[in-house]
Amino acid sequence: MPEITTTDADTTEALGAGIANLLGPGDIVLLRGDLGAGKTTLVRGAARALGVEGPVTSPTFTIANQYAGRVPVAHLDAWRLGDPDDEEIGLALEAIGDEGVAFIEWPDSIEGGLPDPRVRVDIDHGGGDTRVIHVAGCDAATDAALEALVDHLRA
Amino acid sequence: MSDPVLAIETSCDETAAAVVDGRRILSNVVASQAELHSVYGGVVPEVAARHHLTTVNAVVDQALADAGLTLADISRIAVTRRPGLIGALLVGVATAKSLAYATGKDLVMVDHLHGHIAATWLEPVALDPPFVALTASGGHTRLDLVENYAAPVLLGQTLDDAAGEAIDKGARLLGIPYPGGPGLEALAREGDAGAFDFPVGLKGRGPSADFSYAGVKTALLYAVRELGEEGTTARRADLAASYQEAIVRPLADKLMRAADTHGVPAVSIGGGVAANGRLRELVTEGAADRGLQLAIPDRALCTDNAAMIAAAAAFTPIIAWPDFVGEDAIATAPPGGIAA
Numbered sequence A: 001m002p003e004i005t006t007t008d009a010d011t012t013e014a015l016g017a018g019i020a021n022l023l024g025p026g027d028i029v030l031l032r033g034d035l036g037a038g039k040t041t042l043v044r045g046a047a048r049a050l051g052v053e054g055p056v057t058s059p060t061f062t063i064a065n066q067y068a069g070r071v072p073v074a075h076l077d078a079w080r081l082g083d084p085d086d087e088e089i090g091l092a093l094e095a096i097g098d099e100g101v102a103f104i105e106w107p108d109s110i111e112g113g114l115p116d117p118r119v120r121v122d123i124d125h126g127g128g129d130t131r132v133i134h135v136a137g138c139d140a141a142t143d144a145a146l147e148a149l150v151d152h153l154r155a
Numbered sequence B: 001m002s003d004p005v006l007a008i009e010t011s012c013d014e015t016a017a018a019v020v021d022g023r024r025i026l027s028n029v030v031a032s033q034a035e036l037h038s039v040y041g042g043v044v045p046e047v048a049a050r051h052h053l054t055t056v057n058a059v060v061d062q063a064l065a066d067a068g069l070t071l072a073d074i075s076r077i078a079v080t081r082r083p084g085l086i087g088a089l090l091v092g093v094a095t096a097k098s099l100a101y102a103t104g105k106d107l108v109m110v111d112h113l114h115g116h117i118a119a120t121w122l123e124p125v126a127l128d129p130p131f132v133a134l135t136a137s138g139g140h141t142r143l144d145l146v147e148n149y150a151a152p153v154l155l156g157q158t159l160d161d162a163a164g165e166a167i168d169k170g171a172r173l174l175g176i177p178y179p180g181g182p183g184l185e186a187l188a189r190e191g192d193a194g195a196f197d198f199p200v201g202l203k204g205r206g207p208s209a210d211f212s213y214a215g216v217k218t219a220l221l222y223a224v225r226e227l228g229e230e231g232t233t234a235r236r237a238d239l240a241a242s243y244q245e246a247i248v249r250p251l252a253d254k255l256m257r258a259a260d261t262h263g264v265p266a267v268s269i270g271g272g273v274a275a276n277g278r279l280r281e282l283v284t285e286g287a288a289d290r291g292l293q294l295a296i297p298d299r300a301l302c303t304d305n306a307a308m309i310a311a312a313a314a315f316t317p318i319i320a321w322p323d324f325v326g327e328d329a330i331a332t333a334p335p336g337g338i339a340a
Helices: A009-020 A039-049 A087-096 A140-154 B033-039 B049-067 B086-103 B112-121 B163-173 B181-188 B214-234 B236-262 B277-290 B307-313
Strands: A003-006 A028-033 A064-068 A072-077 A101-105 A119-125 A131-137 B004-009 B016-021 B024-030 B076-082 B106-111 B131-136 B141-146 B153-157 B266-270 B293-295
Touching (some): A003 A009, A003 A140, A009 A119, A009 A131, A009 A140, A028 A039, A039 A072, A039 A101, A039 A119, A087 A101, A119 B214, A131 A140, B004 B049, B004 B307, B016 B049, B049 B086, B076 B086, B076 B112, B076 B307, B106 B112, B106 B307, B112 B131, B112 B141, B112 B307, B131 B236, B141 B236, B153 B236, B163 B181, B163 B214, B163 B236, B181 B236, B181 B277, B214 B236, B236 B266, B236 B277, B266 B277, B277 B293
Parallel strands (some): A028 A101, B131 B266, B266 B293
Antiparallel strands (some): A003 A131, A064 A072, A119 A131, B004 B016, B131 B141, B141 B153
């Protein structure tokens, strides 16, 4: 599984931007990581690459933030949800439609109710500003593209 | 002249309705657990929209009854349109549109943040501009310059987590149940706010009026990990006090700095975090040092409520019957702030 160690938010955002460029209509990205790991930072980078302007902030409270980029972008957070049938995520996915892409933080409680993700991101704290980020694609082609992206960012 | 407005607010966990006549609150009903016993006799609404759906009619009826009015006496209907949980917003918007349509009344669709800022317009606070408003809650953290209530100007906002969200998540790390604010504050009173040097977001980045809470959250996580379970238990009060300080001090400092910069004679605080005692202490000191008027609405007007939505409706364009039938709820805030 491709892995990269980042020591600043800019690299985490760049990884997000690279992942965004791999996505097509209807794609979902799942993000796992502890508090303050940088999930929202990564999504901010992705959203910028998709043409979103303005603040990209934590969706924990509203559960679903939606942005109008070149495609509709949903930034979701299941932290407060405990049920795969909860309607908030479904409504948000419906709102972005077939054309949009969705980034979902803390997906464990609802994953059973979601379509298969295109990319999974796991972020671990490495102490201080260091983060160890694993990315995994849904197929060999996506994995290869993620491997190339990570190599590029390491260089 | 009597001009009562019925307002409905369902943007998050609370189902709320109020009747406000000018600056005077005639009724203000929030379906929290205590009120539910009198209003509905049921359970507390959790996050889901279906709870709003089962509660909203009873709450509206209660607001009208408390005001001693019937729907026929109401001049127009106001509702929170954005931002919030989309499923939750939809219930309030559909209810307000239906009531307005059926009774031939006009509708006002209000931005929830505009409501928090306009809460100080209501009596008995009845603050008049200009002033700088701090709004800090679980979902929002922002500073606005209010030269008139119709068009607050955004000065700064959180770049990542809201202050109340940082409080809730930090409280969870310390084993305090949701919502963590009151528990964290109680624990913090027994601790030393200087015990841990948690980073203050965006410190040293010049005169920015923006806020950042991702860093302090991570710092707390690292401290808890380093201390281990036993060490964390032993130092819980110090951790809580230091963490709370790192969150509320920038709120107070930046509010005061903005008041200095813009030369206003008054400041206000609102949103759920305005209930925090340490924040109140800090802004009270800061305002006294500067000779500023400090406006803090009652707790019931700081947390989510519908009276504040009626207040903002006084400064929001009216959508005439029946032009509102195609209008909908919107989950997100517009970039830069507040929109009708």
